[in-house]
Amino acid sequence: MLNFKNLTLRRGTQILFTDTTFIIHKGQKVGITGANGTGKSSLFALIRDELHADVGDFSLPTQLEIAHVAQETPALNCAAIDYVMDGDRELRRLQQALVLAEQQHEGLKLGELHAALDHIDGYTAPVRAARLLSGLSFTTAQQQQPVNSFSGGWRMRLNLAQALMCRSDVLLLDEPTNHLDLDAVIWLQDWLLKYAGTLLLISHDRDFLDTITTHIVHLEQQKAQIYTGNYSAFEVMRAEKLSQQQSAYEKQQREIAHIQSFVTRFKAQATKARQAQSRIKSLERMELIAQAHVDSPFDFSFPVPDKMPNPLLQLEEAAIGYADKVIVKAANLTIVPGDRIGLLGANGAGKSSLIKVLAGDMLPLSGVLRKADALKMGYFAQHQLEQLRLDQSPLWHLQKLNPQATEKELRNFLGGFDFRGDKVLEEVAPFSGGEKARLVLALLVYQNPNLLLLDEPTNHLDLEMRHALSVALQDYQGAMIVVSHDRHLLRSVTDRFLLVADGKIQLFDGDLDDYRTFLAEQKKTSAETTTVENGEGQVSRKDQRKAEAERRQRLKPLLDAIKKAEASVARYYAQQQQLEQQLAEPAIYAETEKLRLKNVLEQKTAIDKALAAAEESWLLAEEHLENAE
DSSP: OOEEEEEEEEEEEEEEEEEEEEOOOOOOOOEEETTTSSHHOOOHHHTTTTSSEEEEEEOOOTTEEEEEEOOOOOOOOBBHHHHHHHTTTHHHHHHHHHHHHTTOOOOHHHHHHHHHHHHTGGGGGHHHHHHHHTTTTTOHHHHHGGGGGOOOOOOOOOHHHHHHHHSSSSEESSSTTTOOOOOHHHHHHHHTTHHHHOEEEEEOOOHHHHHHHHHHEEEETTTEEEEEHHHHHHHHHHHTTTTTOOOOHHHHHHHHHHHHHHHHHHOTTTTTTTHHHHHOOOOOOHHHHHHTTTSSSSOOOOOSSSSSOOOSEEEEEEEEEEETEEEEEOOOOOOOOOOOEEEEOOOTTTHHHHHHHHTTTOOOEEEEEETTTTTTEEOOOOOGGGGGGGGHHHHHHHHOOTTTTTHHHHHHHTTTTTOOGGGGGSSSOOOHHHHHHHHHHHHHHHOOEEEEESTTTTOOOOOOHHHHHHHHHHHOOSSEEEEOOOOHHHHHHHHHEEETTTTTEEEOOOHHHHHHHHHHHHHHHHHSSOOOOOOEEEHHHHHHHHHHHHHHHHHHHHHHHHHHHHHHHHHHHHHHHHHHHHHGGGGGGSSGGGHOOOOHHHHHHHHHHHHHHHHHHHHHHHHHHHHHH
């Protein structure tokens, strides 16, 4: 479908990639990865005919409907739901034609237009748009608010919903999760799994890529190469190419040791058993990826904190919110050395407000916040990027923290965050969002905190920097509280989850897979009426609990079918990879290996068909579950 042949693409004098050839076929879901500046967004511009190849050729079938997320949102006065419906260009064309035909009293034309509108499900468009907005965390009231009443992050969500509304053949998504919370990320992931067109996805969220993609196009060293499989499969294949390098083993061993320590400590505890099992799966995956990050430009670690008072911080019977609105009531939280907490909860439930209270950016409306005398807090939030001195350099910022340090020492430290050479002396103003985030993290690490409060620390960071941050946090000896939509980070660095919901903070007994199930149940519950009446009045709590138990029992076969289908996909995919590795060996094409080659090709054909059937069963099982819910 999308054919890149002997392609060379430049931006100014910079060659992004040269002599590149690959094909993206109809229906494939392709992740586009590579360091910042390698040409990922330029590749999208080429597909959208905004850039043209300097050498070679790019072709695609005519009359393809290509959807993408607009980077700017006009300050319109129309309702959010109408703005989203504008994404279906054919719908709007037919609606305008209908108005014109009605004005001109063209009865025959009206009939044809109504039939065309019915053919594209035009009459269900408001319902489809409302579902998209709901999935992206817009309330029913917000859907009717004017576009110009929303802030920048929410406008980006509107642009995303508009792109999803388009009945596209090709969907281009560039970092779609950047402005989403975890709940919306999970919803978007499920939506994209069911998307029938060809998807090209730029993302630095490895769990998101792993779940959705069938292929990876990786850009590096002025080349673009396509790999079969998801991001984890790509890491394995790329690691094999880098197998002569040893440094990744050292980094990975620290990560493995951290997870193994968690498993050893908590596997026998019933309250932690589920999380321990999740860590075992994570450990199994990590043992495969070996050396995929050996050439990362990032290498840093947190020093051991000087002091570790116990407890570090206590929140007692605190009300959190604003003057006219209490978001969290009677919050109690004690942070001790070694705590590694992830905060879960819907957008607006109070996660960031809780972090701000703990950091001292907000005062609790009531209750008590106690901090240890030796508490040394490191707080990361997006607004702190705005507190950098734009007219100063990375080196200047570090020198303000430690005037006694030598320039060489500070340069060496900044090098671990990929600020090297003249970059350490450049003004911060023209830095990208990722570079500013890296600098704020560097300043935080340098101050050697004993408590970390991290509110969406991976926004703007690429995959390599996220990996480096994950490894550094696994070695961190202090306590941490993390809010993030990056599930890989949460799985890698936290030991337990707290759920912020319904005005309360409580322990969430489960892992992120359980949280996804929890969200599905919450959505189902909220869609139902809150009270069910019979001839004798309201149904009792006992009856409600019984009905919920019956519902779980009813859904169990469907959940089991999904797990079985997932296992089949994983098994066939592993077999497919083994066969492809055999076919990649030059020796198999020797004259003496004809019989072996024939056998491998026959096996590959059979496995490809089995994998396709398994994937179809998986999607069907997911659809049955959604319908049942």
